[in-house]
Amino acid sequence: MDMLVDLKKGKRGAIAKAITIMENDQKESKKIIKKIFKDTGNSIIIGITGPAGAGKSSLINKTAVEMKKLGTKPAVLAIDPTSHVTGGAILGDRVRMTESTDSGTYIRSIASRGATGAVSRSLRNSIRILEYAGFNPIIIESVGAGQTEVEISNIADITVVVFNPNTGDSIQTIKAGLTEIGDIYLVNKSDLAGTNQLFDAVRDFIGDSVRNPTILKTSVKKNSGITLFAKTLKDMMKSKKKVKSEKDQKRLEAELKDIVLNNIKEKMDHMLDSDKSFSKYLKKLQAKTIDPFDAGDKITKSLLK
Structure with a gap:
């Protein structure tokens, strides 16, 4: 990646481009971080x-x-x-x-x-x-x-x-x-x-x-x-x-938890959209034949089987 060479030299155009990627393009930002992480x-x-x-x-x-x-x-x-x-x-x-x-x-x-x-x-x-x-x-x-x-x-x-x-x-x-x-x-x-x-x-x-x-x-x-x-x-x-190093250890721990929870949330959103028991219990909840907590517990159980 030519951009990394320019980044290392502190070239403004490369920095601007890389930060824009960090803000807007998760897939690309993962690739860049993979390459530079050791040097940060x-x-x-x-x-x-x-x-x-x-x-x-x-x-x-x-x-x-x-x-x-x-x-x-x-x-x-x-x-x-x-x-x-x-x-x-x-x-x-x-x-x-x-x-x-x-x-x-x-x-x-x-x-x-x-x-x-x-x-x-x-x-x-x-x-x-x-x-x-x-x-x-x-x-x-x-x-x-x-x-x-x-x-x-x-x-x-x-x-x-x-x-x-x-x-x-x-x-x-x-x-x-x-x-x-x-x-x-x-x-x-x-x-x-x-x-x-x-x-x-x-x-x-x-x-x-x-x-x-x-x-x-x-x-x-x-x-x-x-x-x-x-x-x-x-x-x-x-x-x-x-x-600094002690604070950094804590920050990396917080970041890792963030990433894992985020990944799980994305996966869950995806699963709920296609989950049969979700729509089944949602209908019951909307008809008030079940309360929200009970519905939530039953769906969670079915997802974590």
């Missing part, structure tokens, strides 16, 4: 999450430029809420991130498609493509929509939670889940009023926890705090490298 798993994954409007895109843009200066080779995957009309990612290829793209950072949006499992699958494999192409770290930006945030922290080695003084003035509005996942908490847009109160609140509310996360202020507008943030990330990449 070595990059540190940085998940950046937080409420919409926290200024994550512009922040990541600047931070990627700084991280490049520090000698790393970052890539960015932005998970966008799906546009229901086209099924593609709304924000396309990230207009706001031109600066970091010019400096050689690879940036790509992938649609979240609403299904938790599907995000994990195309995300996991897109990460593998970027690892194979030599990027490290790989920054995942999630558009803060509930479930994805916690999912990101399962995939990431370093989780960064971004707040800004405008997203509800009080710490009470911050979702409980976010207080448990961050390695770094950023008060972004720190040129705005209310920054110090929010910073103190985050420090008092989250900083005292057992995990002892780092809390920083950044402002893209004033270009302040970003160099320190990039440096903190680079230092953390070193320390996380040590514990």
Whole structure:
């Protein structure tokens, strides 16, 4: 496969093509993963999450430029809420991130498609493509929509939670889940009023926890705090490298279970469509001569004979 040769060289066209395959073509993606799997798993994954409007895109843009200066080779995957009309990612290829793209950072949006499992699958494999192409770290930006945030922290080695003084003035509005996942908490847009109160609140509310996360202020507008943030990330990449393998073992276990359950579900759907006892008990259920649990148990028994 010529594509693999180009991938290894980090050629953009090959990377774009491979990630599109990971998103849309299960059969082809299996073939590619089979060939590259041994050479993946070595990059540190940085998940950046937080409420919409926290200024994550512009922040990541600047931070990627700084991280490049520090000698790393970052890539960015932005998970966008799906546009229901086209099924593609709304924000396309990230207009706001031109600066970091010019400096050689690879940036790509992938649609979240609403299904938790599907995000994990195309995300996991897109990460593998970027690892194979030599990027490290790989920054995942999630558009803060509930479930994805916690999912990101399962995939990431370093989780960064971004707040800004405008997203509800009080710490009470911050979702409980976010207080448990961050390695770094950023008060972004720190040129705005209310920054110090929010910073103190985050420090008092989250900083005292057992995990002892780092809390920083950044402002893209004033270009302040970003160099320190990039440096903190680079230092953390070193320390996380040590514990990464243990986390990876757990991730691979979760992935394997996902794949097996998914395979079984597909097989089951197929069996139910052609299963005589399914239609027999469905008719009884619809006529109310049997209750749903009883019908379910009888069909399950007949399938697992």
